[in-house]
Amino acid sequence: xxxxxxxxxxxxxxxxxxxxxxxxxxxxxxxxxxxxxxxxxxxxxxxxxxxxxxxxxxxxxxxxxxxxxxxxxxxxxxxxxxxxxxxxxxxxxxxxxxxxxxxxxxxxxxxxxxxxxxxxxxxxxxxxxxxxxxxxxxxxxxxxxxxxxxxxxxxxxxxxxxxxxxxxxxxxxxxxxxxxxxxxxxxxxxxxxxxxxxxxxxxxxxxxxxxxxxxxxxxxxxxxxxxxxxxxxxxxxxxxxxxxxxxxxxxxxxxxxxxxxxxxxxxxxxxxxxxxxxxxxxxxxxxxxxxxxxxxxxxxxxxxxxxxxxxxxxxxxxxxxxxxxxxxxxxxxxxxxxxxxxxxxxxxxxxxxxxxxxxxxxxxxxxxxxxxxxxxxxxxxxxxxxxxxxxxxxxxxxxxxxxxxxxxxxxxxxxxxxxxxxxxxxxxxxxxx
Amino acid sequence: xxxxxxxxxxxxxxxxxxxxxxxxxxxxxxxxxxxxxxxxxxxxxxxxxxxxxxxxxxxxxxxxxxxxxxxxxxxxxxxxxxxxxxxxxxxxxxxxxxxxxxxxxxxxxxxxxxxxxxxxxxxxxxxxxxxxxxxxxxxxxxxxxxxxxxxxxxxxxxxxxxxxxxxxxxxxxxxxxxxxxxxxxxxxxxxxxxxxxxxxxxxxxxxxxxxxxxxxxxxxxxxxxxxxxxxxxxxxxxxxxxxxxxxxxxxxxxxxxxxxxxxxxxxxxxxxxxxxxxxxxxxxxxxxxxxxxxxxxxxxxxxxxxxxxxxxxxxxxxxxxxxxxxxxxxxxxxxxxxxxxxxxxxxxxxxxxxxxxxxxxxxxxxxxxxxxxxxxxxxxxxxxxxxxxxxxxxxxxxxxxxxxxxxxxxxxxxxxxxxxxxxxxxxxxxxxx
Numbered sequence: 001x002x003x004x005x006x007x008x009x010x011x012x013x014x015x016x017x018x019x020x021x022x023x024x025x026x027x028x029x030x031x032x033x034x035x036x037x038x039x040x041x042x043x044x045x046x047x048x049x050x051x052x053x054x055x056x057x058x059x060x061x062x063x064x065x066x067x068x069x070x071x072x073x074x075x076x077x078x079x080x081x082x083x084x085x086x087x088x089x090x091x092x093x094x095x096x097x098x099x100x101x102x103x104x105x106x107x108x109x110x111x112x113x114x115x116x117x118x119x120x121x122x123x124x125x126x127x128x129x130x131x132x133x134x135x136x137x138x139x140x141x142x143x144x145x146x147x148x149x150x151x152x153x154x155x156x157x158x159x160x161x162x163x164x165x166x167x168x169x170x171x172x173x174x175x176x177x178x179x180x181x182x183x184x185x186x187x188x189x190x191x192x193x194x195x196x197x198x199x200x201x202x203x204x205x206x207x208x209x210x211x212x213x214x215x216x217x218x219x220x221x222x223x224x225x226x227x228x229x230x231x232x233x234x235x236x237x238x239x240x241x242x243x244x245x246x247x248x249x250x251x252x253x254x255x256x257x258x259x260x261x262x263x264x265x266x267x268x269x270x271x272x273x274x275x276x277x278x279x280x281x282x283x284x285x286x287x288x289x290x291x292x293x294x295x296x297x298x299x300x301x302x303x304x305x306x307x308x309x310x311x312x313x314x315x316x317x318x319x320x321x322x323x324x325x326x327x328x329x330x331x332x333x334x335x336x337x338x339x340x341x342x343x344x345x346x347x348x349x350x351x352x353x354x355x356x357x358x359x360x361x362x363x364x365x366x367x368x369x370x371x372x373x374x375x376x377x378x379x380x381x382x383x384x385x386x387x388x389x390x391x392x393x394x395x396x397x398x399x400x401x402x403x404x405x406x407x408x409x410x411x412x413x414x415x416x417x418x419x420x421x422x423x424x425x426x427x428x429x430x431x432x433x
Numbered sequence: 434x435x436x437x438x439x440x441x442x443x444x445x446x447x448x449x450x451x452x453x454x455x456x457x458x459x460x461x462x463x464x465x466x467x468x469x470x471x472x473x474x475x476x477x478x479x480x481x482x483x484x485x486x487x488x489x490x491x492x493x494x495x496x497x498x499x500x501x502x503x504x505x506x507x508x509x510x511x512x513x514x515x516x517x518x519x520x521x522x523x524x525x526x527x528x529x530x531x532x533x534x535x536x537x538x539x540x541x542x543x544x545x546x547x548x549x550x551x552x553x554x555x556x557x558x559x560x561x562x563x564x565x566x567x568x569x570x571x572x573x574x575x576x577x578x579x580x581x582x583x584x585x586x587x588x589x590x591x592x593x594x595x596x597x598x599x600x601x602x603x604x605x606x607x608x609x610x611x612x613x614x615x616x617x618x619x620x621x622x623x624x625x626x627x628x629x630x631x632x633x634x635x636x637x638x639x640x641x642x643x644x645x646x647x648x649x650x651x652x653x654x655x656x657x658x659x660x661x662x663x664x665x666x667x668x669x670x671x672x673x674x675x676x677x678x679x680x681x682x683x684x685x686x687x688x689x690x691x692x693x694x695x696x697x698x699x700x701x702x703x704x705x706x707x708x709x710x711x712x713x714x715x716x717x718x719x720x721x722x723x724x725x726x727x728x729x730x731x732x733x734x735x736x737x738x739x740x741x742x743x744x745x746x747x748x749x750x751x752x753x754x755x756x757x758x759x760x761x762x763x764x765x766x767x768x769x770x771x772x773x774x775x776x777x778x779x780x781x782x783x784x785x786x787x788x789x790x791x792x793x794x795x796x797x798x799x800x801x802x803x804x805x806x807x808x809x810x811x812x813x814x815x816x817x818x819x820x821x822x823x824x825x826x827x828x829x830x831x832x833x834x835x836x837x838x839x840x841x842x843x844x845x846x847x848x849x850x851x852x853x854x855x856x857x858x859x860x861x862x863x864x865x866x
Contacts, residue, residue, distance in 0.1 A: 052490035107719035264726040286540035293697040
């Protein structure tokens with residue numbers, strides 16, 4: 001039965017039961033952390049099995065004769081750039097394989113736009129409100145944090161099931177040259193899991209922007225992180241931008257953080273020939289080259305892109321039951337109540353969960369009060385502010401299934417309680433009127 | 434016999450002989466690269482011997498319970514920070530162990546000074562000529578390149594045998610608040626190999642600067658890279674700055690690039706509690722943590738600081754004959770001629786070689802014409818311009834002794850030739866007058 005159709009006394013009874021349930025949870029002294037999208041031990045063990053059998057010491061020289069122990073190779077080693085190029089929608093010549101953190105690469109590119117500008121024809125972006133940046137939301141809090149740190153004006157754009165709402169985006173970029181760029185996750189977007197449609201990818205590439213130095217930070221964090229089967233993209237964003245005459249528009253980032261080890265993988269970027277050339281010119285002032293031994297390790301462990309897909313299929317086997325468990329509990333507990341919606345993603349690391357308006361914060365607070373921590377409500381929006389107070393990000397990957405089920409059951413209890421209180425409050429207000 | 438005391442005909446005869454010698458070199462089709470301070474294969478093999486016997490896969494958890502395969506530990510793993518803290522003159526709490534490149538860390542800190550400023554009390558440095566930066570010269574070209582890229586005004590300060598000329602430094606910083614900082618290498622400075630004296634270290638810590646946000650980039654690249662024995666510093670620069678009430682003045686950087694593998698080591702920085710706290714706050718926006726598996730590898734390979742010193746003694750055994758060979762040839766070929774000076778360092782990666790005024794470029798050109806490449810003359814000065822055209826950086830570490838000897842013999846031939854031509858030109862000019 002829909003919660004909103006229940007009578008006041010039904011709601012009050014249900015609330016009392018939920019409060020008892022919450023009290024029971026409290027007595028269990030739970031301590032469950034659902035805040036971040038970290039791989040679980042079993043996923044890491046898959047990589048360990050691969051890595052521990054790879055020898056990078058007897059011969060540390062790559063197929064092109066580079067001793068990976070010594071300095072050099074600003075772009076990273078060629079074999080690895082070739083292997084991982086599909087992750088960033090490019091061919092190896094336009095791929096830079098760097099350190100372990102793609103977030104750091106994005107930060108670095110952003111800082112260079114601020115200090116040096118996008119190219120010789122355009123001035124540095126500088127910091128502060130004169131730069132507006134589009135933030136499809138709900139989105140990744142760490143993206144927004146970078147542009148917030150720089151004082152940019154973060155403009156919320158709605159996420160749809162098929163990527164950013166392109167009507168909104170096109171309207172925003174068309175006439176205002178201070179709109180300088182956009183965050184963008186093409187596949188299994190964090191946290192909604194949505195896949196950008198071919199049509200929307202084309203619109204991103206072709207749209208007219210008032211800013212000649214408009215730049216899209218395309219974070220392809222989950223290109224092969226499917227739960228069921230590999231969703232290969234039909235439209236190559238870099239190629240499409242080139243066709244549209246906007247080839248310098250997009251930087252594509254990715255990493256092996258959630259393929260091999262988080263923090264100990266290889267981060268990548270690709271862009272137009274121009275962009276890569278001018279980025280590399282600056283890069284040559286800041287480093288002599290990336291960690292090539294790690295790159296050699298990855299190259300020898302994953303010999304081909306097909307190997308990577310097989311490895312990701314093994315990871316999917318571990319993750320599938322976890323996502324399934326979450327969805328099942330949500331369906332069972334909330335399916336008939338009309339108080340929440342959630343995504344059922346084909347891949348990625350998250351389930352995006354929407355409460356009734358004004359219930360997300362309260363839900364997360366209640367869960368925290370019994371020892372279950374979720375990402376702060378609002379974190380998936382610019383400035384950490386979800387105007388409708390609806391969105392909660394669920395990260396099912398890290399906990400064992402047993403803990404995960406418990407956490408989601410707690411979440412369901414809490415969201416029911418928060419919703420009932422909201423409805424009762426609404427009734428009180430309308431009675432008072 | 435001093436070259437300047439030779440008669441014109443003696444000089445002309447000698448020149449003819451040298452030209453013949455040069456011609457003989459040319460016929461040998463040499464191809465020797467002496468441009469960069471890279472470790473040689475034998476040095477890398479020492480590390481390979483260590484690393485290949487370290488298991489980081491059976492148990493990837495550090496002594497504090499951190500699974501080094503997963504995300505986290507913004508400051509790096511604690512055990513490693515403890516182990517390497519002496520390299521950056523600090524205790525572990527104030528050490529950040531990051532990626533593989535300390536140069537990249539310096540670049541990153543510099544970019545943050547430009548964009549965000551040194552602290553809440555001082556505005557961002559911005560780019561351009563309003564920022565003056567002191568460059569003790571001859572120095573490291575890649576340091577100067579970072580500040581040149583940012584458009585700073587690079588101010589040359591003389592290097593002495595005991596560090597930067599502190600009279601000059603004190604004069605420059607005293608009254609001009611646009612003098613914002615200084616590059617500094619305390620031990621076995623690149624390229625002179627000089628060790629900063631206790632007295633000069635104290636002056637650096639205590640001097641009055643007009644800029645309240647004056648910052649010293651102390652690149653401790655060679656703290657344990659002795660040729661004979663470990664030169665432990667008596668004055669701890671961070672402690673001394675604190676005593677002087679200037680605790681935020683200095684960032685100390687180091688890395689294991691020339692301890693383990695270049696490019697695949699661990700970079701470090703340390704500074705005051707304030708500086709580290711505010712740096713880490715920004716770092717938390719740009720990365721989730723460094724490559725901890727590499728850190729675990731180093732921690733398990735080098736269990737104690739004494740182990741590192743033993744390892745460096747083995748490296749010194751490899752490098753000592755190379756430095757000795759260079760010095761011997763220079764002594765033998767040039768010792769009596771009065772046309773060149775060179776350092777005889779106690780450690781580090783370079784020998785700094787000074788020709789007569791106006792002869793360095795010509796010398797390097799001549800060597801290149803017979804297939805022996807040295808670092809560009811001038812590279813050791815801001816903007817690549819050595820006003821006196823004297824300095825050449827010799828990097829003895831990479832080539833085998835046989836090649837190294839050949840390269841230095843070529844250098845000697847070339848510097849003699851360049852000097853004779855300079856002297857003859859001088860005679861022509863004074864005869865004409």
